[in-house]
Amino acid sequence: MPGNGFEPVIVGFTCNWCSYRAADTAGMARIKYAPNVRLIRLMCSGRLDPQFVLKALAEGADAVFISGCHPGDCHYIEQNYKTMRRYELLKRTLAQLGIEDGRVKLVWASAAEGAILAEEINKMVAEVKALGPLNWKLEARS
């Protein structure tokens, strides 16, 4: 539940063309949103290798946020459709690993949609707070 002091750390992957610029837009509009997400820029959400997600969770992230151009708007024509398919597969794998659905999220945001990106991030942070820490890294150690 929110308010129990737990501040999740979330790794975010964005494409260079839409969602990274959405973050720029949110900044230029001075939209305040949850500080928990640390963005990593890829050229395209299609570059997202499922092992990046696993790596992030293993390194101590409580969740992973993935964002790209809206379907049909991809700077590389259609690669975000591939992202979509991979995401579905990835979710199954994660489910087998016992990772809740809410911990890995795919969100579309165009360069104009800074507000939407911020809103989605806020939503996700709230959800992950409700889920509580993942502590994969600690487990991995012990």
Add this chain to the structure above:
Amino acid sequence: MAGPVPSVPERLSFLDAVQARTPGESRLLMCIQCGTCGGSCPSGADMQHTPRHIFAMIRADMRDEVLSSNTPWYCVSCYFCTVRCPQDVHITDIMYTLKRMSLVGHSYDSSTAPDFSKMFINWVENYGRAFELGLMSQHMLRHNPLGVFKIADMGIGMVTKGRMAFTPKRIQGIAGLKQIIAKAKELEESHD
């Protein structure tokens, strides 16, 4: 400002107070003084200040002038202003808020409108139901005895056509209703 109404903090500007006492988001801050409300208002011609003017006064913290204005009491809640407002200000709701606030300090000199409301809710609180006409006749007797003769034929007509009764029906759950109302008022006081 945005989002649901916060429980009211200590020292409030008049603007804050009005916003805090309006359900949902009043968007009062967003008024650009375009006058769409004043232009749309069916009773605007008889208002001492147009809604737009009232909003400017609220921002100028002219508490007394606003609460003694007849404007909110002349609002017929037709919602034209609300749907037409280019800034989506919830004007009608704000008018209700102003009525309530003006009653707290009895700021509005004419008692006609407030009394009408009071009589009306008196029915509701004691019977659980109301009915326009008994109320109107009562009210006219008090505030406009001559008016009664003006609408004499109507009164008779309504009676002969069986459209007017003298007491409302009382609901069975009146006790429960009273408790609900009492609790609500208590909560609201703590709010004010």
Add this chain to the structure above:
Amino acid sequence: MTDTRYSYFPGCSLERNAEAYHKSSMAIAGPLGLEFVEIEDWNCCGATEYISLHMLASYAIIARNLAQAARHSPGNSQASAHDLVAPCSACYLNLSKCDKYMRTDADLAEKVNLALAAGGLSYKPGSVHVRHLLDVLVNDVGCSKMKAQVTRPLKGLRVAPYYGCLISRPGLRTDEHDPEYPTSLDDLLACLGAEVVDFPLKTHCCGGHMTQISEGTGFELIRRLVKGAADYHADVIVTVCPMCQLNLDAFQGAMNRYFKTAYHVPVLYFTQMMGLAFGRDAASLGIGAELVDARPALAKIGVEVPPPPEAEGAPKRKRDDKSLPMPKMPKHEAAATREAKP
């Protein structure tokens, strides 16, 4: 299809001065396969008055009705199980607005439920879908099904469709609806065979309780509408709201005297028009209860309206002495409060 059942909230007006509205609504429900189940022990919605005095209490008493409706849904094959139908526009507005604000304003919802709890009730926002009777008849029944029932088309009757404010605005309706220039009632009347005038004041304001607050203002609002209808040569103003009907009908005489005018435009409920088109006899639809005589207009479509029930109605004595039938105020309030104690 089997009967479609709806929870039904008549509201105070329909018990008294707008009984005709209630009668006619019930009269047309059957043929259209609708059943309206009145919700148990409902209370007044507070009109526009209660909220002018107490915000929380006003939402609380409205919510009490929503809670009642939610408690016993009429049990229905269709998705409209929790549809709550209100024929009165003011009730409709208050009920749907309360539900909406409880949905969007958590703080309000919490406080309202605290109050309800005091009466042993609670209401989960969104569990009742509030709808106006017009919306139901237009969108659930529809023109084709209505046409099938028409045995006496309203041929040659010029009607001014009058929506008023509270169902047109403020954007609480879920169906396709234009707050400025709606056409659903126009279409409905057209499919009853009536000659519908393009009434420019169709969503303008009847003045609500303004007659009680500022006579001049109130009468002016009534004048605009009646004059507008007259300018468009309408035989009848067709309304969907008891408050509008009361203002335009009951106050038309007083308004005429105030402005030294001589308008005579009868005001009927759309359900009465439907009943007439469906071939019902006028009395069963409460026609004759209006103060501005509708008989001349209805004669155009060959409807015989029995003369107003002078005989019954109010007792003779009252009519002999010329004093006005008004309740004695102070006694009355005292009485009210006394009786109130259980």
Add this chain to the structure above:
Amino acid sequence: MKRLDEARVGVYVCHCGSNISATVDVENVAKWAGENLPNVICARDNKFMCSSLGQELIEKDIKEQGLTRVVVAACSPHLHEATFRGACQRAGLNPYLFDMVSIREQVSWVISDRAIATEKAKALISGGVRRVIHNEPLEPILVDINPNVLVVGGGIAGIQAALEIADSGSHVYLVEREPSLGGHMAQFDKTFPTLDCSACILTPKMYSAGNHKNITLLTYSEVEKVDGFIGNFTVKIRQRARKVKIELCTGCGACEEKCPKKVVDDVFEAGLGFRKAIYRPFPQAVPKYPVIDVENCTFFQRGTCKACEKFCPTGAIDFKQEDEIITVNVGNVILATGFDLFDSRRIPQYGYGRLANVFTSLEFERLSNAAGPTGGKVVLRDGVTVPQSVAIVHCAGSRDRNYNKYCSAICCMQSLKFAHLVKERTGARVYNFYIDIRTSAKAYDEFYQHIIEEGILFVRGKVAEVTDAARLSGEEGKLIVQVEDTLVGKQRRIPVDMVILSAGLEPRHDAKEVGKKFGISCSMDGWFIERHPKLDPVATMTDGIFIAGACQGPKDIPAAVSQGAAAAARVQGLISQRQISLEPVRASVDAEKCSGCRICNTMCPFNAIAFLADRQVTEINPALCQGCGTCVSACPAGAITGTHFSNEQIMAQIEGVLMLDLRQMAMA
């Protein structure tokens, strides 16, 4: 991992004046980075890293401290990546050994709490440092630029752009959807603030565009498909059949004269006038050739008539003519697709469509146009009555959350122009109803002053409704404008004969689809997005695609023309370089590791991936590869590497942003 020991990293944290330092403890961050992050040789903070001083700081350290990697934490890389790469290069360090961390857009501007903001900045920088260690030196990829240019849209902005480029000697394909050039400007009579005749200043430009040796004019045409990238686009254009052989047509107009079929002209005449089924939108149309409107042509509908064919002196009519698909190769594209007018029927309370004498701005332009349906006579819808009083309603559909939130920018000046024309032509009493008068450009306010002098009446208030329902005497038979005169604070009902709605501008109904074709996106309001709102207003996120005029946002003629010229200048700049260097972000296959499974082969929308049957391995053609990296993440053998976004770089960055100590700090 030997690189780890070699790498000598310099970290530079920017204050950006107070943009960053106001919410991030910059000194502390720099100090922390110097002490806690691996391989960091020096860590500094500076008021403005992008200033020459800031850049020199980097150059100096590279030379003196022998830095082999540089990280700058400042604004978004989309703003200053190029700047700092330049600094590295000047100091002899390969620019791709530099990395940038955005602590302004992603930290100081979006977080209010100083402590939390500072921690997030540290986390991001730690990611950047760990990533940069794995960066490889890279050489930019050079591609040739095809000097031909495609301009889409034959309005004033497109014409201007086309002429500028054509005059500079490059070839232009100018594509226009309508049968003639001219756009909205051709519909106007007078133009503000000078009130010179629109046709007089536009026609010469249209003519030279139509006859320029370097311009191929493709009217009645639309772009169907765009392939390729900056320097080398392939564009498929559908030229709709005019049903007229232009090589034979002399533009004599006989066909138009004889055509028996009259239709309402919803486009050029804004529905206020008629045209024939075979027509030119207006007499000065460029090109001069007419088109047959097949939907309305009697022959095409009923199989008989052919009047045009009978009367054509040169036999130019060709009923069998088919659409043509034309393919052109260009190096750059300029979109100047303009705007649509707001549909005033969406405001029922203004009565447009219901009340005959309510007009839209475009209707009035035609009404007042000497070549328009009334020959410039300002009359009511009945075509004869001259109005005695006219109301001009500003902001119809603009600055209104019920319709469009934005200001349409042209309406104030347009309305003032209308007021003048009405006064001049009819002597009527003219009211302007406005919220604010916005006349901020050169000579605009002088125009406003001039209009006031003419005795035009101004009422400050947004019109509430326009009705024909008379309430008071004197209102019968009039249109009544109901408004609050906000300066008087009273409601007024003003009876008039004619109402003109200054309707706002909207993005083209198909702007989104067009944007997709060219790989650019639209703002929330639907206008094409520029690369930077202030510093790069005519470029887009997609290299080689430029925008000009009202397709980028509401604009008047002077602004549209400037943008047309600006876009042309940007394109000429690229053309004169002959070559452009692209990000060397590419994928490549390590033949040793490739198992030939061909999973990647289906991944590439650019057909850059080919399977070499003989060697049973897959190869990637760097000329075609665009570097999205989808194949990299698809390869099960890990045989494909993506330069500048390698697994090592990204994995390291992940570790970096997740330094555990930071997490605890964030929780504290």
